[in-house]
């Protein structure tokens with residue numbers, strides 16, 4: 001039998017790599033990865049009360065493996081905080097809540113504090129562009145970057161347009177163009193207007209940026 005693990009030894013020196021059985025899922029890592037970031041593992045493997053090995057050489061930890069893998073990822077690269085965010089649904093708050101709970105349990109203080117103060121909100125910046133009016137005729141296919149979003153907002157507008165009493169087309173909408181002949185036809189009659197509908201297009205843009 002190949003016994004490379006010292007976990008069954010009477011000695012207080014644990015092996016440099018360790019296999020954790022977290023809720024049925026195995027994770028192999030360096031012992032120093034666990035003990036340098038987690039107060040829980042530091043105590044567990046400090047020799048004072050080294051955990052009891054189960055199923056051969058793995059330590060059983062009763063925790064959710066899906067959440068634990070994020071803890072382990074963090075412990076392996078401390079300072080690289082997890083980003084649970086997607087453009088369509090935003091931040092995954094329930095995931096952060098779960099992770100914060102587990103980080104507190106395993107005493108990974110920096111991670112737990114970062115989630116508590118919602119440090120992840122600073123990781124994503126949303127730049128809102130100036131709304132721009134655009135002629136509907138100028139809407140054309142466009143290539144944008146993966147972190148950009150462009151929305152077109154359409155407004156149906158109606159306005160009253162001045163009508164020349166002589167119905168001269170180029171005077172339409174321009175009472176100042178009507179001359180004496182037009183005013184003569186107008187006489188004392190009320191000025192006529194015609195309702196005209198138009199589509200106003202307002203373009204808004206958003207750009208997401210990661211702050212790493």
Ligand SMILES: [Zn+2]
Pocket residue numbers: 164165166167168171177178179182
């Ligand atoms: Zn006129």
